[in-house]
Amino acid sequence: MIKANLAKNTTYFTAALTFQKILAFIYFWYISNNLLPDQLGQYIFALSFTTLFSILIDLGLSPVLTREASKNNDQANHYLQGVLGLKIPLAAITMVLVWSAITLSGKPTAIAELVYLSSFIMLLDSFSLTFWVIFRSQQNLKYESIATIIVQLIIFVLGSLAVKYTGQTTDLILALLVASIFNFLFSASLIKFRLKFSLRPKFNREISRYFLKLIPSFAIAGIFIKIYNTSDSVMLGYLANDKAVGFYAVPAKVVYAFQQVIPAAFAAVIFPAFSYYYTHSKDLLKMTFDKAFKYLTLISLPITAGLVTLAPQIITKIWPTYLPILPTFMVMALAIPFIFLAFPTGYLLNACDHQKNNTINRGIITALAVIFNLILIPEFGYFGAGLTFFATNFILLFLDFYWVKKVVPLDYRFIIQTLIKSTTAVAIMVVVVILIKPIFNLLIVSAFGALAYFIALYIFKGITWSEIKTIAKNQF
Numbered sequence: 001m002i003k004a005n006l007a008k009n010t011t012y013f014t015a016a017l018t019f020q021k022i023l024a025f026i027y028f029w030y031i032s033n034n035l036l037p038d039q040l041g042q043y044i045f046a047l048s049f050t051t052l053f054s055i056l057i058d059l060g061l062s063p064v065l066t067r068e069a070s071k072n073n074d075q076a077n078h079y080l081q082g083v084l085g086l087k088i089p090l091a092a093i094t095m096v097l098v099w100s101a102i103t104l105s106g107k108p109t110a111i112a113e114l115v116y117l118s119s120f121i122m123l124l125d126s127f128s129l130t131f132w133v134i135f136r137s138q139q140n141l142k143y144e145s146i147a148t149i150i151v152q153l154i155i156f157v158l159g160s161l162a163v164k165y166t167g168q169t170t171d172l173i174l175a176l177l178v179a180s181i182f183n184f185l186f187s188a189s190l191i192k193f194r195l196k197f198s199l200r201p202k203f204n205r206e207i208s209r210y211f212l213k214l215i216p217s218f219a220i221a222g223i224f225i226k227i228y229n230t231s232d233s234v235m236l237g238y239l240a241n242d243k244a245v246g247f248y249a250v251p252a253k254v255v256y257a258f259q260q261v262i263p264a265a266f267a268a269v270i271f272p273a274f275s276y277y278y279t280h281s282k283d284l285l286k287m288t289f290d291k292a293f294k295y296l297t298l299i300s301l302p303i304t305a306g307l308v309t310l311a312p313q314i315i316t317k318i319w320p321t322y323l324p325i326l327p328t329f330m331v332m333a334l335a336i337p338f339i340f341l342a343f344p345t346g347y348l349l350n351a352c353d354h355q356k357n358n359t360i361n362r363g364i365i366t367a368l369a370v371i372f373n374l375i376l377i378p379e380f381g382y383f384g385a386g387l388t389f390f391a392t393n394f395i396l397l398f399l400d401f402y403w404v405k406k407v408v409p410l411d412y413r414f415i416i417q418t419l420i421k422s423t424t425a426v427a428i429m430v431v432v433v434i435l436i437k438p439i440f441n442l443l444i445v446s447a448f449g450a451l452a453y454f455i456a457l458y459i460f461k462g463i464t465w466s467e468i469k470t471i472a473k474n475q476f
Helices: 002-034 039-056 061-071 071-102 109-137 141-164 169-194 203-239 241-262 265-282 282-309 311-316 320-333 336-351 355-380 384-402 412-436 442-460 465-472
Strands: none
Touching: 002 039, 002 141, 002 241, 039 071, 039 109, 039 169, 039 203, 039 241, 039 355, 061 071, 061 109, 061 265, 061 336, 071 109, 109 141, 109 265, 109 412, 141 169, 203 311, 203 355, 203 384, 241 336, 241 384, 241 412, 241 465, 265 336, 265 384, 282 320, 282 336, 282 412, 282 442, 311 320, 311 442, 320 384, 336 355, 336 384, 355 384
């Protein structure tokens, strides 16, 4: 049953995230080509600034709720009420901190106003995540998948209208706010009427004490991740300028889009599965980790190779006014395999009572990211931020593997064979792409490159026909 649900959830959520990211990519392309780099930089800065504080609302409660509700569904409603009882005062404190920080930061009034609006998005999204976590813990991502699509449609329609008729970044933030309001109301309604759960916050001393005992590692790890994911844009805003933030946003958005489609979909479903298998079957735990590692390797390597090989054509065709970002685009694309593979390693550690080790690893790369950015941004601008991005993601994966091997035995022969077969297929793909890219347009070249990769992968037995049939039947 768990295995069937895992397959079904992977299909639902991957399909929804794929649609969302395609639409989000089109939307970002539209606004980035219709706003000045300075305006785009202000928009990205406001969202990044509030994201820095968003962890203070949650403080690691969501992953703890996912893990504990997955282990004990009968107590899920009590856990939810206890989490709401903790999150509401945290939300009030966080809002005050955000408003105070931007007011005292010295940023212009226009940017401060964007941050004020963004803070409400941060608030609503945090509570929506808590509600969706309950469905994830019950191995049901169907409704979250539907919401993901509708939310992106709202953003796309309202944001596109805002760019066309006003061109104001404030209206773009308002489009996000409307989408967040829908997501909050939809998720809360499903919790209330579909699951028949009570949404009344409760401060249950026993549950609160239990959760507060578990959250420090998750909270600290979350803080590190938020700082890591947003510090580059925020530091560019202070150490460089809004234009640099706008330029950096383009490669960052491309990498983030790939990151959120495939590994994020895997993570949403494998974290509850890891938690369950850790308690019930170590063999299935190892098998699930091995499959996640293999499939993410097979997917991430050709994506990276394709982006690097076709980078000049991609930038010229899609962002002709952003040609200076080409070196940054390429170096950040090289980080994709390390980003993909750090999802199963990190979630495995969290699911298997090694959250402290996971936290230490994220703390190390966060410190390194801040240090590297302080050194590189003043010298190289947004390219320096790109170098930092690559270096820290590379380091993180190997830090994770040090602890992963203490949880599940690593089959080094399996890992090496997977890498060799995929790399060989990628090399053939790159040759094909280089040969045909002067002849055909970008879409046709990409399609032929992907076809060449999978044919070569099949020939070298990187993936077998039985695996293809199994995947086609949704047996992850």
